[in-house]
Amino acid sequence: MVLEGEYEPSPRQWVRDQVEEYEASGGERADTLRDTGLPVIIVTTRGNRSGKLRKTPLMRVEHNGEYALVASLGGAPAHPVWYHNLKADPEAVTIQDGPEPFDARVRELTGEERDEWWERAVAAYPPYADYQKKTERVIPVLVASRRS
Ligand code: F42
16 A cells, blocks of 8 residues: 555535544445445545545546546535645545545546546536536546556
């Protein structure tokens, strides 16, 4: 694992609880967004100021072993902090989709590639389309690939 350091749990109780239960059960429990039945992954980044490890549940948008990370934050006007963490260090990231996390690197998508992944994201989680309508920012889509 490249990501080592002190874990700082999210200030949001429900996010903290989801991460804890997902990890404790190896992804068997707390593996969906609330009661939607739609699967999530756990993404660990390094805080770009604190240097502490941050764990963020995101929707699971998988294709050929890669994962889209959609910085939607429910259509809020500003990007989520984890997006800035990943822009600051695109190689400081692990993805957990099941029992074990794996090291990854991310890159932000543009153009046709973003369009393709955006379609997959909306297919996996239709509310993303509404989130994009709610905000003037173009919602960033990053793709995480496994590091060998
Ligand atoms: N959010 C999404 O954006 N997309 C999704 O697909 C998504 C799905 C999802 C599914 C389940 C679920 O439980 C939550 C889901 N969320 C999704 C919400 C997501 O988990 C995050 O809570 C949300 O995106 C907000 O991310 P955030 O990084 O802005 O988190 C805030 C609340 C947060 O934890 N902030 C920390 C804090 O202490 O306020 C800071 C974290 C941090 O990294 N700080 C940095 C540091 O150095 O430590 C620097 C801070 C700075 O000022 O730059």
